[in-house]
Amino acid sequence: MLLSLSTVSSSIAATKITTEVLPQSGTDTTYEDTTESFVHSIDVRPLQYSDDDKLTSGSFWPLNYYRNSRYLEVNFFNSSGENAIPANSKVKRVNLVMEYTSLNAPLKKAHIKVFDGKNWSKKKKVRLPEVGSDRIQTINITKAVKSAYRANNLSIRFQAYSLAPTQTAIDQIKEVITYVPR
Ligand SMILES: [Ca+2]
Secondary structure, eight states: OHHHHHHHHHHHHTOOEEEEEOOOEEEEOOSSOOSGGGOEEOOOGGGSSSSSOOEEOSSOOOBSSOOTTOOEEEEEEOSSSTTOOOTTOEEEEEEEEEEEEESSSOEEEEEEEEEOSSSBOOOEEOOOOOBTSOEEEEEEOGGGOOSHHHHHEEEEEEEEEESSOOOEEEEEEEEEEEEEOO
16 A cells, blocks of 8 residues: 555656647847838747648848848747746756748758847757748757746747748747646
8 A cells, every 4th residue: 555655656756747838929030121110020820830821931031141130039938828837847858849931942051049038049950941841840949948937938039041032931839848847
């Protein structure tokens, strides 16, 4: 009897929970002019599900190299929703699932950065799609998201550049968190 109680108790302690967080807001600065008025809020609803309803970048990505000022930023603020991760939970893994395509020409490079509450992380490479064909991938960002607070207050920036003008269309981007509640 004691043995069985002990077994139950240790299995509860080790229970991992995986939850998905969908984007709530975001901004697009791909427009030609990067003055304040060209920082556009985006409608994130197309990003929430893989259903071919897509968010197209407002303008072409830069040519030949990245520009710091050009990005799509997506926020996964989750501190009060039913999927919020309890404070002090042990965050085991945080992935981004992203499905997107390039519309007009191949991308040369693409990456994401993760905001950790103070700074943007190092670049995480994003694999490139064929033109007009969706590419779905899982990007492990656990190293940049070490706490429940950060997992609940995630912002990411997607950046790309190409050799010929092209926009991207994102069908889905979501945060998948695996954690052990405390
Ligand atoms: Ca969609």
